[in-house]
């Protein structure tokens with residue numbers, strides 16, 4: 158989808174559809190709200206008439222379609238709720254609702270009346286960015302395996318009108334930057350949505366190599382022989398049960414400044430998680446094709462960093478393996494030696510994410526001496542129990558890094574909640590046979606014991622762990638509670654959040 162700005166009024170362009178926002182409180186006023194008044198003429202006074210008969214309430218998620226006197230166009234009025242609870246997130250959702258409402262309705266171009274989405278804490282720039290996010294993400298569909306498509310909006314123009322035309326240059330820049338980030342999210346979704354027969358570890362390596370050529374980042378792929386030499390016993394153990402061998406993929410974006418920070422971003426890339434010998438129940442096992450979402454988010458983050466020419470150097474590490482049961486699979490009771498030389502007692506082959514990450518985290522810290530390391534992983538079912546499927550868990554003993562990520566989370570609308578790691582959790586993952594064990598004898602605080610496990614492999618480097626088991630993919634049963642820009646399937650969660658964090662680092 159193309160997004161840009163247009164200095165004219167929304168009605169001046171001959172777009173297939175025009176979108177205007179409407180606040181709820183305005184329903185109590187007598188006069189037609191300014192935003193609606195601007196476009197009413199195009200509808201031949203239908204908006205004013207609908208307003209009079211109290212058809213337009215401005216409630217959130219309410220989209221009302223009006224036909225204009227120009228036969229190829231129409232006006233969509235989208236509810237924004239009360240002014241008091243208005244935020245950029247409201248705009249993001251509203252834009253997605255408009256694009257969704259136009260799906261399969263023969264509308265290729267959309268003109269958005271910016272002024273009607275600017276109020277209180279939401280500046281013109283904030284609204285323009287949120288419209289960009291909502292439209293691009295809300296318009297996304299995974300089409301690879303569909304033989305037909307209903308068609309959706311392909312071009313969005315954010316119309317400034319007299320009120321905002323003087324800010325044209327700044328707004329055009331903000332929209333272009335956000336369109337790049339949002340495009341990286343849908344690019345990530347397209348890979349994360351691939352099923353496990355296609356998205357093998359080697360295929361993810363090919364995607365990384367192609368990205369390297371496209372945006373000019375260095376890509377190194379370690380195959381099973383090299384992983385053996387390097388001592389990456391964790392990734393090898395988890396990948397041992399599959400005919401698709403494991404890979405560790407490293408991407409290096411050099412950064413925009415000579416002496417910038419180095420941030421390592423490490424992702425869990427289990428292309429399918431059957432649980433292995435500790436096999437999972439059949440129900441919803443298909444969703445375990447999304448168990449690579451952390452690693453694919455790393456690809457998307459590196460892509461965004463390179464396209465936006467961000468200041469920090471970014472090292473991406475993807476720990477890719479397929480967790481299947483077979484005669485060559487690792488078993489409960491096995492002890493594996495990892496890159497850091499620390500040993501892991503395997504008590505449950507379904508706690509495989511932490512096993513592959515032990516190599517990736519230690520490798521990143523040892524080889525690149527980063528200023529900080531952030532990992533993204535669909536790590537535990539306990540994360541979904543604790544925080545649900547709309548929010549991720551943030552485990553981060555370093556207050557500065559945590560604050561930066563929480564800021565980025567608030568700015569992007571990708572919610573995460575900070576959770577603790579204490580000595581209680583650390584003790585629970587100590588092993589009597591090896592250094593650490595990958596599971597505990599009783600199920601308590603599963604998200605936190607997993608984090609306490611990972612902490613053993615980052616040394617003293619400031620580290621943040623994002624458990625994205627819930628928000629990495631949308632599920633049909635909770636879909637109506639989710640924002641309209643989160644489609645079913647892979648969401649690309651974490652790309653906007655971590656990219657924002659990297660953007661903010663460049664400024665400080």
Ligand code: BES
Pocket residue numbers: 430432448505507508509510535536537538539541595596597603626627
């Ligand atoms: N990939 C799963 C976690 C998961 C569960 C992601 C549900 C998305 C939705 C992970 O590898 C796993 O199986 N974790 C186990 C760990 C346990 C065996 C210690 C879990 O959470 O049950």
Ligand code: MN
Pocket residue numbers: 430432506507508509510
């Ligand atoms: Mn598992």
Ligand code: ZN
Pocket residue numbers: 427430448507509510535536
């Ligand atoms: Zn898993």
